[in-house]
Amino acid sequence: MNEYDSNRVGDLLGESHGFEITSKPEEADLILLNTCSIREKAQEKVFHELGRWKKLKKLKPELKIGVGGCVASQEGKNIISRAPFVDIVFGPQTIHRVPDLYQSSLVNCNPGIDIEFPKTEKFDYLPSPSSKGPSAFVSIMEGCNKYCTYCVVPHTRGHEVSRDKKDILEEVRALVDKGVREVNFLGQNVNAYRDGKDKTKGLGLANLIRESSEIEGLDRIRFTTSHPFEFGQELVNVYGEVPELVSHLHLPVQSGSNSILKLMRRRHTREDYIDLISRIKGKRPGISLSSDFIVGFPGETEEDFMLTLDLVDQIGFDESYSFMYSPRPNTTALEFEDDVSPDKKKERLSSLQNKIKNNANIISRRMVGTTESCLVTGVSKKDPGQLQARTENNRVVNFNASSHSMIGEFINLDIVEALPNSLRGVIA
Ligand code: SAH
């Protein structure tokens, strides 16, 4: 989501305000930092980075520095207390006001702070997104009302608001006209997307996927991140109806233990999750699944953790993300005793990550010998003589190609080797 927001600010400053992007901070007139506060570590990085830029400002006093995103939303004026050389503070919902904040900072000595949540206003003021390749993000909803006990998102991004379906479809059409072949619908809780007043779980997203799949030239649809609680049967059914919807689903479960899920206020049980996956597999056998996990949540016993490991084996997750619990401001879990020791958290994280990695390797090796439909996304990062493509389950495949004309196209690749972080393929 932050990547999407950053690109949109870049588009806005470039298109309507004549800015150019530079990769050299010392050349910049304005430096913006988009921030994440999901875990404490991400938040601390913000102040380290700002410390580096403070030196640049000494050399070039007219340089303006802005901080946006969830740390800005959470900390507001405190950003200025900790880093008084910052000129602009903006939130995730006020990215469209950055040009005005910048203009004011040129004439005003006081820092400009704007961290309101003005619903979907930002989308009315942002230019149509530029595309940088065949795959694009499209934000369809923002915010979250779930208040999982550990999570800052409802506090920093505000409550769920969905964009107008007509506007989203227009944005998708515009991207396809610019050569995009794959869209990734984005939202903190993407399947809570609502079209109008309809309350049926998952129906809004299901219909959006159905309608987007009819757009000529759009061949692949993804969405992220979905929540098991909002995954109604309507959305499950789409896997049986829409071939453009990828055979890969990222569906965070966080824990395999019902008592921890309850303490986390996830609104589903382990059994609900298993049942949901089996219904999805009923519509789309062979779908690849990934997830997010938190280890060391307050009260997590060895037994609870074993249940998480067991769920990983039972579902056969591929390429998941796992994190140590990090206490966050304003969240309910702050009231719980953070009773799993840091060493225990580390130990659990590494055993979970080993298991996840092993599973991912097994799946990669199983892909050797198959032919995969892949979207060619660009030049290989390792070898400029090769191109890079992505499989439906989001794996990178590097392959030899004589020209770059395939970039942006779907091709069939025979998978010939599985490496730890990528696959090797040859054109089928
Ligand atoms: N809306 C999505 C996830 C958004 S946050 C969902 O509900 O599944 C992305 C991930 O960050 C979460 O899935 C969770 O695994 C992790 N996360 C969020 N808050 C955290 C915290 N306080 N400590 C550790 N990990 C956290």
Ligand code: SF4
């Ligand atoms: Fe955070 Fe996701 Fe829970 Fe919302 S549903 S509170 S974003 S973890």
